[in-house]
Amino acid sequence: MKQKTIEQAWRGAERCKSCGIRHLALFADIPQESFDRIHLPIDDITFEPGHRLYLQGDDIPFVFTIRSGLVKLAQRMRNGDRRIVRVLGQGDLAGLEGLEGLPMDHDAITLDHVTVCRIPKSVVKSLRRDNPELHMALLQRWQSALSAANTWITQLSTGSSKKRVARLLMFLHERSVDDTFFLPTRDDMGAMLGITTESASKATAEFKRKGWLKTVGQNRACIDVDELAPACE
Amino acid sequence: MKQKTIEQAWRGAERCKSCGIRHLALFADIPQESFDRIHLPIDDITFEPGHRLYLQGDDIPFVFTIRSGLVKLAQRMRNGDRRIVRVLGQGDLAGLEGLEGLPMDHDAITLDHVTVCRIPKSVVKSLRRDNPELHMALLQRWQSALSAANTWITQLSTGSSKKRVARLLMFLHERSVDDTFFLPTRDDMGAMLGITTESASKATAEFKRKGWLKTVGQNRACIDVDELAPACE
DNA sequence: CGCGCAATTGAGTTATATCAAATACGGTGG
DNA sequence: CCACCGTATTTGATATAACTCAATTGCGCG
Known part of the structure; x- marks a missing residue:
């Protein structure tokens, strides 16, 4: 530490x-x-x-x-x-x-x-x-x-865990200067969204499997906004 | 309307x-x-x-x-x-x-x-x-x-539904001038806490059964702070 | 008294938390 | 360069809590 x-x-x-x-x-x-x-x-x-x-x-x-x-x-x-x-x-x-x-x-x-x-x-x-x-x-x-x-x-403390993760990814994407953005640890994602680390991981992994989220290097990622948007509700 | x-x-x-x-x-x-x-x-x-x-x-x-x-x-x-x-x-x-x-x-x-x-x-x-x-x-x-x-x-969008309701009651109690406070509809409680109306009702009803919460007239209530405090965690 | 709305309660379903294990990954030291 | 180790992530099985749907009760008001 x-x-x-x-x-x-x-x-x-x-x-x-x-x-x-x-x-x-x-x-x-x-x-x-x-x-x-x-x-x-x-x-x-x-x-x-x-x-x-x-x-x-x-x-x-x-x-x-x-x-x-x-x-x-x-x-x-x-x-x-x-x-x-x-x-x-x-x-x-x-x-x-x-x-x-x-x-x-x-x-x-x-x-x-x-x-x-x-x-x-x-x-x-x-x-x-x-x-x-x-x-x-x-x-x-x-x-x-x-x-x-x-x-x-309203956006990050409401709705199903998958929705919250999707909205968080959009949130991070919007604030990024380039097309990639910082992807928090699942632990931090959980603390941001009021869900467990495992739930954050399951949602993240699913988005990756679907190709809506791609990791870039260690801690960065990019998303397919059009695909992910519906998951935000 | x-x-x-x-x-x-x-x-x-x-x-x-x-x-x-x-x-x-x-x-x-x-x-x-x-x-x-x-x-x-x-x-x-x-x-x-x-x-x-x-x-x-x-x-x-x-x-x-x-x-x-x-x-x-x-x-x-x-x-x-x-x-x-x-x-x-x-x-x-x-x-x-x-x-x-x-x-x-x-x-x-x-x-x-x-x-x-x-x-x-x-x-x-x-x-x-x-x-x-x-x-x-x-x-x-x-x-x-x-x-x-x-x-x-941190207080009202985190933890079990019972905890959230307990914290909300404490929150309303603290802000009241006298020992009674305004008790929201279960619908509003749900919207405050990010839970359903029914979950808000179940928690509220349980606190009433235990005597930790007493309704006063139509929309007001008072609580036993010492009993309710542990339920806030 | 009965109407309408809110609150409560119950049963069944679903989502999430929990617990546990396996896997991937980066960094370290041989 | 590779093997190893600690950490983060992923995955699965199970338990639990919350949601959903539906019915009932309670209450104020006309």
């Missing part, structure tokens, strides 16, 4: 100006001049799969923008069961509740190789003071997180 | 100053002077059970603060299934996504008798311009909505 972290810190907000996903990122509409006033460290960091950005109960002084890769948000319950409540992808924000001074109510763990921007709370707060654009951006992030949570409930 | 609405509009924001749940409401920390500058209509409205505040797809110019009673948020899926994604109570906000100019992604329907404040978007926006307190309040509402959504997934 060794966890090695590869950190490639770029120290400095000037990188934000030329950010490749700036249009998706938190500071999308912030004018250049605002950046010039920042001298606080915004780090660009790479993590390998399984890295914990933060854990339930943590009180962290950062917000993370996902630049690439997937991050799972999981809650652990008293009895030891865990449930993945959401998966974040490119452009999503992790650790928003920290801005309100609240401890995290979930673990945030990388699924695959992930690059993030780690932004100190203080930067967000100081920019927020005089940038209505950032405010709007924050509210929009919050809103999209909420609507994603709704989707998670 | 006749819907009668009892509207008792109080026209005028000056009522906010003396609002009984001001400490819970959206404008909790807004200074008095700010209110004095508002001459836009904030209405105090009473609805009977089953009233639709808004429907999925609607584009409404209001935000609602729940003053009393319960409101269910439900999403309808293509195949006709519906799922209740959250229940709002005193102090919660409904229709937040309208502030971002988005259409509603769910229905908001009163469960019991409900009183709300109906606040025009324009009021929120104009107050937001120069009131950092309102910004904070909005962000906090959003955050608590998100954390409620997480709870909904």
